[in-house]
Amino acid sequence: MCPHALIPFKPAGPKSRLSGILSPEEREAFARAMLEDVIAAARDANCSPVIVATELFDSEDVQITIADKDLSGTLNEVLSQAAGPVLILMADLPLATGPAIKRVASTTSDIGIVPGRGGGTNAIFVREPAKFHVDYYGMSFLKHIRIAQEAGLSCEVIDSFLLHTDIDEEDDLVELLTHGSGKSRKYLEDLGFVLSAENGRVGVKRPVQPAPAT
Amino acid sequence: MCPHALIPFKPAGPKSRLSGILSPEEREAFARAMLEDVIAAARDANCSPVIVATELFDSEDVQITIADKDLSGTLNEVLSQAAGPVLILMADLPLATGPAIKRVASTTSDIGIVPGRGGGTNAIFVREPAKFHVDYYGMSFLKHIRIAQEAGLSCEVIDSFLLHTDIDEEDDLVELLTHGSGKSRKYLEDLGFVLSAENGRVGVKRPVQPAPAT
Numbered sequence: 001m002c003p004h005a006l007i008p009f010k011p012a013g014p015k016s017r018l019s020g021i022l023s024p025e026e027r028e029a030f031a032r033a034m035l036e037d038v039i040a041a042a043r044d045a046n047c048s049p050v051i052v053a054t055e056l057f058d059s060e061d062v063q064i065t066i067a068d069k070d071l072s073g074t075l076n077e078v079l080s081q082a083a084g085p086v087l088i089l090m091a092d093l094p095l096a097t098g099p100a101i102k103r104v105a106s107t108t109s110d111i112g113i114v115p116g117r118g119g120g121t122n123a124i125f126v127r128e129p130a131k132f133h134v135d136y137y138g139m140s141f142l143k144h145i146r147i148a149q150e151a152g153l154s155c156e157v158i159d160s161f162l163l164h165t166d167i168d169e170e171d172d173l174v175e176l177l178t179h180g181s182g183k184s185r186k187y188l189e190d191l192g193f194v195l196s197a198e199n200g201r202v203g204v205k206r207p208v209q210p211a212p213a214t
Numbered sequence: 215m216c217p218h219a220l221i222p223f224k225p226a227g228p229k230s231r232l233s234g235i236l237s238p239e240e241r242e243a244f245a246r247a248m249l250e251d252v253i254a255a256a257r258d259a260n261c262s263p264v265i266v267a268t269e270l271f272d273s274e275d276v277q278i279t280i281a282d283k284d285l286s287g288t289l290n291e292v293l294s295q296a297a298g299p300v301l302i303l304m305a306d307l308p309l310a311t312g313p314a315i316k317r318v319a320s321t322t323s324d325i326g327i328v329p330g331r332g333g334g335t336n337a338i339f340v341r342e343p344a345k346f347h348v349d350y351y352g353m354s355f356l357k358h359i360r361i362a363q364e365a366g367l368s369c370e371v372i373d374s375f376l377l378h379t380d381i382d383e384e385d386d387l388v389e390l391l392t393h394g395s396g397k398s399r400k401y402l403e404d405l406g407f408v409l410s411a412e413n414g415r416v417g418v419k420r421p422v423q424p425a426p427a428t
């Protein structure tokens with residue numbers, strides 16, 4: 001089994017909820033590093049990554065499709081034309097690993113789904129794309145479960161925290177600095193981010209950079 | 215394999231970070247409901263639950279041990295005297311299921327561990343308790359990995375969001391209302407809690423109760 005792995009990606013102005021700790025340029029570079037981690041994990045799971053981007057960017061050796069609708073509309077157009085099983089992976093899952101993605105793609109159900117934290121959908125495997133459609137706004141996990149039920153499709157929830165952990169807010173960076181091993185963790189570390197435990201609560205901190213020596 | 219499942223529990227004044235939305239009495243009842251969900255899941259995994267409590271309370275048909283030290287000290291005393299493998303489960307894991315716990319207890323490594331969100335340790339299986347000790351303060355996940363390495367013990371990280379999700383703050387209740395199926399979800403629903411999606415962000419809300427009819 002080697003499904004296409006669709007990875008929606010927004011190159012410009014991503015991850016606005018990290019704007020308190022990362023500059024716009026840093027957020028773009030960080031989002032790009034997370035995308036590269038997801039691509040590497042998809043390949044490790046023998047999936048063929050296809051970036052579904054809101055605009056053209058240098059995606060190196062990865063196939064890219066430009067979205068001309070909103071996220072769900074674009075993905076549903078791809079699903080309606082797909083010849084075989086499709087996996088959809090969010091681009092902000094830097095803890096993704098090949099084995100975790102394989103667990104999703106090797107479900108024996110019609111649909112394999114990994115919820116994101118906060119009601120979303122981080123990964124979904126669709127065996128027969130013509131029979132399913134996605135709806136990513138709001139509580140998409142419960143929507144996708146219902147869409148599958150209404151279409152008579154069996155559905156397995158894959159129990160993975162590596163794929164459940166999406167990176168949106170500062171607290172999420174604790175997970176990346178604790179469990180990550182790819183480019184996005186290195187990117188944060190190169191910026192000086194470290195784990196910090198105060199009064200038993202764990203967070204991240206970014207020490208102020210010293211001024212360059214003159 | 216039927217290890218004892220130690221479940222540390224604090225009957226009085228639990229879950230203070232939920233005090234903005236639950237009264238002290240409600241927090242005690244909610245913590246108790248979560249404990250019962252964890253006990254049910256442990257039994258479903260063929261483990262024998264043992265509550266390690268800070269004080270006596272009515273634990274019905276579950277064996278109870280009273281802690282006379284801090285959390286780590288008490289658990290380490292139990293580990294040092296244990297005759298066989300031991301599983302330690304936190305009491306605030308209401309998404310725990312038998313299959314998820316079985317994945318931990320059936321590791322082929324010396325240690326099986328599930329990190330909690332925010333650097334903690336939510337579940338840990340210890341094959342030879344005399345060779346290991348726990349240290350739950352702060353970044354306990356990384357500490358436990360290091361303790362295992364220093365003791366020459368192999369360690370598997372079990373990739374489970376059901377066991378990764380501990381309930382400490384209001385946002386965590388989204389996970390319980392989305393994925394839960396036990397007593398603690400029902401407890402929240404009986405209080406009126408519902409999922410709420412505004413501007414695509416998912417949260418929980420507790421509608422104001424109408425005054426009793428007079």
